[in-house]
Amino acid sequence: MMEEIKTLRINGVLLSAPATSTILDAALENGLSIPTLCRFAGLQPVGACRLCLVEIMGRNRLQPACTTLVEEGMVIQTDTPRLQKYRRMIIELLLSEGNHDCGRCEADGTCELQSLADRLGADKTRFGPLRFRSGKDTTHEHFLADRSLCVLCTRCVRVCGSVEKAHTLNVASRGAASFITADLGSPWGSSRTCTSCGKCVRACPTGALMERPRTSGATKKNKSASR
Numbered sequence: 001m002m003e004e005i006k007t008l009r010i011n012g013v014l015l016s017a018p019a020t021s022t023i024l025d026a027a028l029e030n031g032l033s034i035p036t037l038c039r040f041a042g043l044q045p046v047g048a049c050r051l052c053l054v055e056i057m058g059r060n061r062l063q064p065a066c067t068t069l070v071e072e073g074m075v076i077q078t079d080t081p082r083l084q085k086y087r088r089m090i091i092e093l094l095l096s097e098g099n100h101d102c103g104r105c106e107a108d109g110t111c112e113l114q115s116l117a118d119r120l121g122a123d124k125t126r127f128g129p130l131r132f133r134s135g136k137d138t139t140h141e142h143f144l145a146d147r148s149l150c151v152l153c154t155r156c157v158r159v160c161g162s163v164e165k166a167h168t169l170n171v172a173s174r175g176a177a178s179f180i181t182a183d184l185g186s187p188w189g190s191s192r193t194c195t196s197c198g199k200c201v202r203a204c205p206t207g208a209l210m211e212r213p214r215t216s217g218a219t220k221k222n223k224s225a226s227r
């Protein structure tokens with residue numbers, strides 16, 4: 001069967017994409033970049049971080065590019081002053097909810113939150129420290145978890161469940177009090193389901209999940225995994 005193709009305009013560029021494409025996929029296929037944080041290649045998009053919101057002509061509400069399918073004749077803007085302001089605010093809130101001292105963090109230089117903050121010109125101090133999440137889990141033989149650096153993107157939960165199929169990681173609690181936990185509340189090191197595959201660490205965009213140092217070296221994050 002022939003694939004149905006839609007024609008649309010993103011930032012003035014006329015392009016076509018399969019009807020099954022999201023706006024984000026269509027943009028990326030055509031060399032147009034939209035900031036994302038919860039999206040991870042190969043995982044089902046969840047539209048959680050709201051960084052990829054775009055303006056669609058004729059719709060009052062901003063729509064997440066990662067979960068909205070293309071439609072015939074759509075006219076989309078991805079980088080207006082309104083969107084830039086909104087994205088900056090999201091990053092500033094995420095920075096305030098955690099304990100992000102980049103210069104002292106092992107993920108310095110590889111952290112996606114840090115690079116988004118730089119790219120979007122986010123003021124790290126605008127909201128002051130809100131500090132919703134704290135606590136470390138150092139019980140795993142190979143990995144370390146620091147809740148204060150978690151942005152609740154759920155990339156680790158999704159890769160653990162749908163790719164590794166271990167279903168070890170979950171989100172506990174609700175709203176601002178949410179945090180990532182193993183086996184519904186056990187210390188990660190005593191998990192009966194974790195295979196120690198490390199996929200969650202490689203999927204994590206910040207320093208919230210890291211590999212333990214093997215020798216005397218620092219904790220490290222292998223960012224070579226595809227994304």
Ligand code: SF4
Pocket residue numbers: 159160161164166167168169193194195196197198199200201
């Ligand atoms: S190491 Fe693998 S199995 Fe263990 S929590 Fe991470 S993704 Fe899940």
Ligand code: SF4
Pocket residue numbers: 149150151152153154155156157180200203204205206208209
């Ligand atoms: S631990 Fe990392 S991957 Fe998991 S939700 Fe937090 S920031 Fe996202």
Ligand code: FES
Pocket residue numbers: 035036037038039046047048049050051052053064065066067
């Ligand atoms: S990347 Fe679309 S909502 Fe997070």
